[in-house]
Amino acid sequence: MRLVVDLNRCQGYAQCAFLAPDVFAMHGEESLLYNPHADEAQREQVRRAATACPVQAILVEYPQEAPAAVEEGLSGVR
């Protein structure tokens, strides 16, 4: 899994750090640190974090699969 956070869009709401603390962490009040190559074991947490981000700044790619929708309700359709 590969993830990218659009830091121009990120407003530092920290929802992601709350939902996936092994992948996202706040550094100071507004800057976000994250692991762009999060482990597969973090997949569900990352999906929830991406869904919860109020400004949709988190993009998740699954290279071995078709592009995955991160919106709630679309996962597990196939």
Ligand code: SF4
């Ligand atoms: S939830 Fe979104 S806006 Fe908030 S820190 Fe994470 S990426 Fe940034």
